[in-house]
Amino acid sequence: MRKMVYTYNWRPSLAAAIIITGSFFAVIIPLIGFGLMLGHKILNVANSSKKVTDAIKVLIEDFETKTGIAINTQIDTQAVTTFFSQHLQFMAGNTFNLFIAIGLMYFLLYYMLINQNRLGQFLSYYLPMSSKNMDEVTREINAMVKSNAIGIPLVALVQGVIALIGFLIFGIEDALFWFVITTFGSLIPFVGISIGILPVFLLTLSHGYTFQAWGILIYSTTIVSATDNLIRLYILKKLDNVHPLITLIGVLIGIPLFGFIGVIFGPLLLSLFIVLVKIYKTEYGSLLSD
Numbered sequence: 001m002r003k004m005v006y007t008y009n010w011r012p013s014l015a016a017a018i019i020i021t022g023s024f025f026a027v028i029i030p031l032i033g034f035g036l037m038l039g040h041k042i043l044n045v046a047n048s049s050k051k052v053t054d055a056i057k058v059l060i061e062d063f064e065t066k067t068g069i070a071i072n073t074q075i076d077t078q079a080v081t082t083f084f085s086q087h088l089q090f091m092a093g094n095t096f097n098l099f100i101a102i103g104l105m106y107f108l109l110y111y112m113l114i115n116q117n118r119l120g121q122f123l124s125y126y127l128p129m130s131s132k133n134m135d136e137v138t139r140e141i142n143a144m145v146k147s148n149a150i151g152i153p154l155v156a157l158v159q160g161v162i163a164l165i166g167f168l169i170f171g172i173e174d175a176l177f178w179f180v181i182t183t184f185g186s187l188i189p190f191v192g193i194s195i196g197i198l199p200v201f202l203l204t205l206s207h208g209y210t211f212q213a214w215g216i217l218i219y220s221t222t223i224v225s226a227t228d229n230l231i232r233l234y235i236l237k238k239l240d241n242v243h244p245l246i247t248l249i250g251v252l253i254g255i256p257l258f259g260f261i262g263v264i265f266g267p268l269l270l271s272l273f274i275v276l277v278k279i280y281k282t283e284y285g286s287l288l289s290d
Contacts, residue, residue: 001113016113020106028102037177101261133279144271149264152247156186158231159224163196166219170212172200187263188251197224246270 004015112119124134160183167175182196197220205213247267254266 001116012114016110019113020110024106031099031102034180037180101258105261129279129283133282136282137275137279140275141272144268144275148247148250148268148271152187152267153264155231156183159183159186159227160196162227163220163224166216166224167200170215170219171209172204172212172216184263188248197221246274 001012001015001019004010004018005012010018124131127134129137160179163182164175164179166172167178172178178196178200181199185195188195197217201213201217204216250267250270251263252266253270254262254264256262258265
């Protein structure tokens with residue numbers, strides 16, 4: 001925005017409109033495509049939930065045979081099927097709320113872009129900190145924004161591509177759809193990748209493709225999981241290293257507050273809170289000790 005306005009002398013309103021239009025094609029159009037894919041897949045998953053449950057019961061029966069522990073009788077296939085149908089339809093309905101949230105974000109973004117200087121002066125005037133600490137918090141915020149809003153999604157995208165290679169190798173049906181699911185799931189550290197891998201394993205197993213199911217599970221738990229640390233180490237170190245616990249706790253906080261976009265904004269807000277605590281200690285730590 002600054003380059004378009006100050007270097008190329010564009011009008012702020014035109015520059016903001018160009019940025020918003022470009023992000024519409026880069027963000028909203030893919031989301032619409034993903035929503036259509038998700039809606040179609042949800043119906044298939046709901047219809048196949050009984051097969052998935054039966055496949056799980058077969059695995060448990062094998063476990064019972066080897067260990068002698070009886071747990072299979074506790075699984076109610078019909079109850080599981082009803083649970084999947086109701087909750088997956090609820091997830092599909094929340095897609096509409098996502099588009100409303102993004103629309104409001106665009107509305108705010110437009111006015112923040114065209115009034116960025118006034119907004120910066122307003123914050124500088126009313127925030128109770130010195131200009132030195134204001135510069136420091138600005139640098140840290142820029143670094144954290146790059147890490148949370150660029151680094152984490154980039155790591156998830158690379159991890160999704162690695163998983164996609166495995167889907168193609170083992171001939172997984174709807175590999176592109178599961179690539180999208182795995183990519184979004186990878187935004188959540190520690191457990192996120194299982195959101196895309198475990199359903200693939202169970203659905204493939206329920207359709208009788210035992211070799212492909214176990215193949216993709218082993219590939220994911222070894223290659224995909226092993227490369228996760230390497231990818232995060234390389235990409236996030238290039239931007240700004242954010243501890244995975246900050247990302248995980250931020251996601252847990254952000255999703256109830258903002259919905260799906262809380263995956264990005266939760267860690268960012270938590271990081272900003274930590275920065276403000278550090279600035280507060282710098283500004284007033286000596287007074288409190290006295």
